Amino acid sequence: MTGRRGPAKLAVRPGRPGRLSDRNLELVLLLGAILICCYGYAETALAVSGKLPPSMALTCLAAVVLPMVCHVAVRRSAPHADPLILPLATLLSGLGLVLIHRLDLAYAAHYRHAAAAASGQLMWCGIAVAVFAASVTLLRDHRRLQRYPYVTITLGLVLLMAPAFYPGDVYGAKRWIFIGPLSFQPGEFVKIIIVVFFAGYLTLRRDALALAGRRLMGMYLPRGRQLGPVAAVWILSLLVLVFERDLGTSLIFFGLFVIMLYIATERTSWVVFGVALFAVGAFVVGSFEPHVHGRVVAWLHPMDIFLPPDKRPAGLISDQAAQALFGFGSGGILGTGLGQGHPELIGFAGRSDFILTTVGEELGLVGVTLVILLYALLAERGLRTALTVTDPFGKLLAGGLATALVLQVFVVCGGVTGLIPLTGKALPFLAQGGSSMVANWLLVAVLIKVSDTARRPPPAPATDVNAAETQLVRP
Numbered sequence: 001m002t003g004r005r006g007p008a009k010l011a012v013r014p015g016r017p018g019r020l021s022d023r024n025l026e027l028v029l030l031l032g033a034i035l036i037c038c039y040g041y042a043e044t045a046l047a048v049s050g051k052l053p054p055s056m057a058l059t060c061l062a063a064v065v066l067p068m069v070c071h072v073a074v075r076r077s078a079p080h081a082d083p084l085i086l087p088l089a090t091l092l093s094g095l096g097l098v099l100i101h102r103l104d105l106a107y108a109a110h111y112r113h114a115a116a117a118a119s120g121q122l123m124w125c126g127i128a129v130a131v132f133a134a135s136v137t138l139l140r141d142h143r144r145l146q147r148y149p150y151v152t153i154t155l156g157l158v159l160l161m162a163p164a165f166y167p168g169d170v171y172g173a174k175r176w177i178f179i180g181p182l183s184f185q186p187g188e189f190v191k192i193i194i195v196v197f198f199a200g201y202l203t204l205r206r207d208a209l210a211l212a213g214r215r216l217m218g219m220y221l222p223r224g225r226q227l228g229p230v231a232a233v234w235i236l237s238l239l240v241l242v243f244e245r246d247l248g249t250s251l252i253f254f255g256l257f258v259i260m261l262y263i264a265t266e267r268t269s270w271v272v273f274g275v276a277l278f279a280v281g282a283f284v285v286g287s288f289e290p291h292v293h294g295r296v297v298a299w300l301h302p303m304d305i306f307l308p309p310d311k312r313p314a315g316l317i318s319d320q321a322a323q324a325l326f327g328f329g330s331g332g333i334l335g336t337g338l339g340q341g342h343p344e345l346i347g348f349a350g351r352s353d354f355i356l357t358t359v360g361e362e363l364g365l366v367g368v369t370l371v372i373l374l375y376a377l378l379a380e381r382g383l384r385t386a387l388t389v390t391d392p393f394g395k396l397l398a399g400g401l402a403t404a405l406v407l408q409v410f411v412v413c414g415g416v417t418g419l420i421p422l423t424g425k426a427l428p429f430l431a432q433g434g435s436s437m438v439a440n441w442l443l444v445a446v447l448i449k450v451s452d453t454a455r456r457p458p459p460a461p462a463t464d465v466n467a468a469e470t471q472l473v474r475p
Helices: 022-049 056-077 085-110 118-138 142-146 149-165 186-209 224-244 247-265 268-288 290-300 302-306 320-331 355-362 364-388 392-417 434-455 465-470
Strands: 177-179 182-184 212-216 219-222
Touching: 022 056, 022 085, 056 085, 056 118, 085 118, 085 355, 085 364, 085 434, 118 434, 142 186, 142 392, 142 434, 149 186, 149 224, 186 247, 186 392, 186 434, 224 247, 247 268, 247 392, 268 290, 290 302, 290 320, 302 320, 320 355, 320 364, 320 392, 355 364, 355 392, 364 392, 364 434, 392 434
Parallel strands: none
Antiparallel strands: 177 182, 212 219
16 A cells, blocks of 8 residues: 555545445344343343243344334435444343343332333333434434534523422432423433534634643643633533532533543643532532532441441431442352342332442443443444544534543442442433433434444545536535
């Protein structure tokens, strides 16, 4: 090969004889993911009751049809998209159904009137697939999302602050909007809206934000006039923390902006400054807000819940953090096996953020590692897309979506394992929840459209001069 070696390394390689095309490779991986999920669903029921569940046929049919709908939509509307993104999302969602089915069996055996959740989660998977297929088909070019930045951020802020105006709370936090019998978490969708706005804003302001100010301890501090956006986002994240008592959404919201700011400017000082701001704000709010303070106490003293009530630290009211540690400890390296643990001891949160505890107890350290690696690989494909796509908005959009996924996985896994205080956010794809499922599949749809643009081969060269003058280059 002759010529310079540089950006050409990221170009799409031409197909070789005997090599699967991207879409055929995606189909093979999807079939593998489907087989794993169907086997896990059957194995769980056999381990608990010794017979297949009555809904086995319907669940397996849905496990085949729904991914095929996604595959057809990608094949028709994003033929050059990354072939790993869709199978990874499918496998994670399927594993979530298996775990929720496992928890249904555990709750039914130990609690009266325990409602099953697997069928409802399967319905939300169908809705998420419909949203995914519509998004992939209707969004012709990801750059269209950049057209209305102020409408986007207005919608995002309304959704972000709306739960604060609803009376009451759910388990101490205000993150839900109730419309009649229906409810949803707007924070799950806000993370995508915020990424779209930040990508558009930073594309226009990246040069000004990259300017260096004074030098302190080896780092260039941001210039004073450029601190305004960071201060505004910091104050807004603290308002979410105070009025909605939602540590997870606040952390994801502010972390997204700081990391995307670093991607746009490549200045470490923004990250250091942002982390310092959030640490100060979280310390102040955690000192006087009872719900947030209670989560910090449960993080610092999880085992004190077993002391007599008069000897427990103030604000410690739940044994979930301690039970999660017991679950991870009893799982060991390989776990007790599907259906052989006691995930019901976690209580009501077993289907949400603490669903990772079921993985740790019944699949062991190996299972937890594999699940985290699936998330890491999905985020890696997003970051690879950000490196490959040529337009600045697409780079920040793909990088921001991957960052949003990583941040949410971090705050959930970190809280459950005792690395950071509990946040109450749902684990993407695995946890029960319609809002989370639909929002994460929408994230995958946008990521696939960006990867389709990034991996699209250049147009064939014109055969003559006249043709070269009239040749159209696809965006």
